[in-house]
Amino acid sequence: MHRQMSKTITGIVASLIVALNGLPPAALAQANGKSHALRGFSDASAAAEIGWEEKMRAIPRPELLREYMKHLSAEPHHVGSAYDKQNAEWIRDKYKSWGIDARLEEFEVLFPTPTERVLEMTEPARFRATLKEPAIPEDPDSGDANQLPTYNAYSIDGDVTGQLVYVNYGVPADYDELARLGVDVKGKIVISRYGGSWRGIKPKVAAEHGAIGCLIYSDPKDDGYYQGDVFPKGPYRPEQGAQRGSVMDMPIHPGDPLTPGWGAVKGAKKLRREEAEVITRIPVLPISYGDALPMLRELTGPVAPEAWRGALPITYHVGSGPARVHLKVSFDWSMKTLYDVVARIEGGAYPDQWVIFGNHHDAWVNGADDPTSGQVALMETGRALGELLKQGWKPKRTIILCAWDGEEEGLLGSTEWVETHADELKQKAVAYLNSDSTSKGRLNVGGSHSLERFINEVAHDVKQPGADKSVWDAMKEHRVEQARTDSDKKELSERTDLRIGALGSGSDYTPFLQHLGIASMNTGFGGEGGGGVYHSIYDSFAWYIKFGDPTFEHGRALSQVNGTIVMRLADAEVLPFEFTDLADTIGRYVDELDKLTMRGKPQTKIDLAPLTLAVKSLVESARRYEDALGKASTDGFKQVKQVKSLNELLYQSERKLTSEQGLPRRPWFRHQIYAPGFYTGYGVKTIPGMREAIEEKHWDEIEPEMKKAVGAIQALASQIDAAARLLEGR
Numbered sequence: 001m002h003r004q005m006s007k008t009i010t011g012i013v014a015s016l017i018v019a020l021n022g023l024p025p026a027a028l029a030q031a032n033g034k035s036h037a038l039r040g041f042s043d044a045s046a047a048a049e050i051g052w053e054e055k056m057r058a059i060p061r062p063e064l065l066r067e068y069m070k071h072l073s074a075e076p077h078h079v080g081s082a083y084d085k086q087n088a089e090w091i092r093d094k095y096k097s098w099g100i101d102a103r104l105e106e107f108e109v110l111f112p113t114p115t116e117r118v119l120e121m122t123e124p125a126r127f128r129a130t131l132k133e134p135a136i137p138e139d140p141d142s143g144d145a146n147q148l149p150t151y152n153a154y155s156i157d158g159d160v161t162g163q164l165v166y167v168n169y170g171v172p173a174d175y176d177e178l179a180r181l182g183v184d185v186k187g188k189i190v191i192s193r194y195g196g197s198w199r200g201i202k203p204k205v206a207a208e209h210g211a212i213g214c215l216i217y218s219d220p221k222d223d224g225y226y227q228g229d230v231f232p233k234g235p236y237r238p239e240q241g242a243q244r245g246s247v248m249d250m251p252i253h254p255g256d257p258l259t260p261g262w263g264a265v266k267g268a269k270k271l272r273r274e275e276a277e278v279i280t281r282i283p284v285l286p287i288s289y290g291d292a293l294p295m296l297r298e299l300t301g302p303v304a305p306e307a308w309r310g311a312l313p314i315t316y317h318v319g320s321g322p323a324r325v326h327l328k329v330s331f332d333w334s335m336k337t338l339y340d341v342v343a344r345i346e347g348g349a350y351p352d353q354w355v356i357f358g359n360h361h362d363a364w365v366n367g368a369d370d371p372t373s374g375q376v377a378l379m380e381t382g383r384a385l386g387e388l389l390k391q392g393w394k395p396k397r398t399i400i401l402c403a404w405d406g407e408e409e410g411l412l413g414s415t416e417w418v419e420t421h422a423d424e425l426k427q428k429a430v431a432y433l434n435s436d437s438t439s440k441g442r443l444n445v446g447g448s449h450s451l452e453r454f455i456n457e458v459a460h461d462v463k464q465p466g467a468d469k470s471v472w473d474a475m476k477e478h479r480v481e482q483a484r485t486d487s488d489k490k491e492l493s494e495r496t497d498l499r500i501g502a503l504g505s506g507s508d509y510t511p512f513l514q515h516l517g518i519a520s521m522n523t524g525f526g527g528e529g530g531g532g533v534y535h536s537i538y539d540s541f542a543w544y545i546k547f548g549d550p551t552f553e554h555g556r557a558l559s560q561v562n563g564t565i566v567m568r569l570a571d572a573e574v575l576p577f578e579f580t581d582l583a584d585t586i587g588r589y590v591d592e593l594d595k596l597t598m599r600g601k602p603q604t605k606i607d608l609a610p611l612t613l614a615v616k617s618l619v620e621s622a623r624r625y626e627d628a629l630g631k632a633s634t635d636g637f638k639q640v641k642q643v644k645s646l647n648e649l650l651y652q653s654e655r656k657l658t659s660e661q662g663l664p665r666r667p668w669f670r671h672q673i674y675a676p677g678f679y680t681g682y683g684v685k686t687i688p689g690m691r692e693a694i695e696e697k698h699w700d701e702i703e704p705e706m707k708k709a710v711g712a713i714q715a716l717a718s719q720i721d722a723a724a725r726l727l728e729g730r
């Protein structure tokens with residue numbers, strides 16, 4: 001074990017082993033191999049928990065993961081399609097067959113589908129884009145009926161003609177470079193490559209610079225033959241493969257564009273479409289590199305800077321023109337119904353404390369990888385929990401397992417559910433666990449840093465597929481291999497916990513974490529293999545069983561990791577939140593801000609003293625809590641009189657990091673430590689109010705944003721102090 005032996009652990013190992021004698025042999029053998037107790041469990045309950053967790057981890061079966069995937073990915077299943085609804089019903093019925101209560105929750109949302117798509121070059125040569133991904137004989141699903149065509153959802157309708165300009169990734173810095181080159185995009189149509197930002201940022205920034213249309217293509221350098229062999233020979237994007245996807249301005253808010261901040265239940269009030277803030281200002285269309293090449297070839301003007309060049313067989317020029325293109329897109333803007341599956345296991349001791357775990361079920365097309373690979377792992381976790389219930393296990397807290405609809409368009413199903421149940425969730429939600437696509441490799445985890453230690457502990461207890469080591473060992477080995485600087489290497493050898501990344505956006509944790517302040521985690525395996533069929537018709541069963549996780553053993557490991565997370569959170573006597581890792585992480589973010597301000601952009605250096613002081617008090621509160629937990633656990637928490645209140649303080653601690661006002665220009669985002677960047681999209685911005693005030697030169701916002709961050713950190717420190725007092729029996 002790599003864990004430090006703390007006061008929590010040392011005194012109780014002997015009694016733990018005594019307590020194990022009541023367990024079945026398999027659990028006993030496993031538990032005897034452990035040199036530690038579980039954080040938040042007394043001796044006796046730790047022994048029982050370890051036994052149940054072991055049983056759970058023995059249940060998920062690769063052949064069932066495969067079978068579920070074959071069924072769920074058999075037909076295209078985007079929002080509004082018949083198979084989307086059928087899948088939701090099928091998942092619901094599976095839960096019922098496992099003895100778990102499950103139902104559908106419906107929402108009515110705006111989801112546009114294309115009625116017309118035209119892209120043609122009119123000068124200097126004529127070319128009409130195919131806008132079509134051809135079926136591949138080796139992949140029977142690639143010829144399915146009812147595929148959504150290639151398009152970007154929430155592009156506005158438009159019919160524009162103009163000269164073409166190549167803008168690299170289309171992020172703000174690229175427009176600074178264009179200005180240096182003397183190229184203006186006003187009145188032009190830009191062509192940007194995928195990558196460098198979330199796709200929705202590209203039309204947003206293009207419109208801010210006066211462009212009238214936006215094309216987004218997959219360059220083979222980032223996503224295609226430069227990376228490796230293309231499908232069906234290899235896993236990478238073929239010539240005519242295009243990436244569908246939402247271009248909603250999600251950094252403003254995710255969810256239904258017509259119901260920002262409230263649930264899109266039937267009959268809810270709705271904005272008019274013209275009032276929606278998140279639909280693009282200019283028409284957008286995604287294209288393949290096959291369709292992009294003939295147009296890029298006809299650009300002259302300056303040669304693109306070296307970093308802008310892709311892997312097409314041309315000299316990349318920026319333009320503008322002489323290539324001139326005509327882009328026309330129009331959409332059916334009718335409302336569609338979402339079907340969220342919500343399964344529920346009622347808690348025995350604290351039914352009003354909810355542990356929530358979700359993965360979306362909708363896809364752009366067949367979506368074997370995205371999202372079905374994660375969905376089937378969640379289902380096997382659900383089946384395993386159902387088995388344990390039959391054997392007599394009863395969680396202390398309520399477990400809610402969700403299959404979200406409409407994630408692809410803008411986290412619709414999760415956001416509308418969270419907005420609908422916001423008041424109850426603020427009171428009851430202990431934590432939210434999310435998964436999405438998963439493949440083979442190592443466990444990747446992002447999340448709230450108050451759960452960093454907990455996730456590390458879970459990763460120690462699950463076996464890495466195909467290896468005689470834990471998931472944690474595999475993660476650590478990889479990080480040691482990747483470590484480049486001496487300080488990275490030093491930290492890896494000295495720090496107890498592997499760091500987890502902060503969450504930006506890109507999957508269904510966003511409404512939980514960033515809107516309501518519910519501590520969240522996102523898990524998945526990856527890093528071996530790779531691929532390039534994301535959001536195309538080639539993300540299919542045939543692709544996945546060849547290039548994703550052919551044996552489904554990593555999918556099983558994900559079921560085991562996530563099942564362990566859910567059970568341990570649901571069963572703990574004292575919830576396993578830990579705040580020294582969080583305080584350490586926030587301290588690092590403040591150091592980063594300090595470096596930003598030192599770049600001399602503002603006239604005077606910003607005084608970060610209030611923030612530094614707040615972090616200092618958080619460090620002290622976090623240590624005090626650890627001491628109190630260590631002492632309280634020596635007698636199995638017997639001195640703690642108000643365990644229910646203690647746990648409420650713990651799981652509501654993340655709420656303290658939110659502010660009612662939210663972030664400037666986007667009040668829906670309330671978390672003061674984690675947000676998706678206004679100009680990065682998925683990429684996280686930490687201490688976002690201040691960081692973006694500095695980066696975007698909103699100098700007048702620095703002071704008020706610092707006040708909000710300081711207030712949030714202080715409120716969290718007080719909450720942790722209150723929890724420590726309860727542990728101390730005061």
Ligand SMILES: [Zn+2]
Binds near residue numbers: 370436
């Ligand atoms: Zn997904």
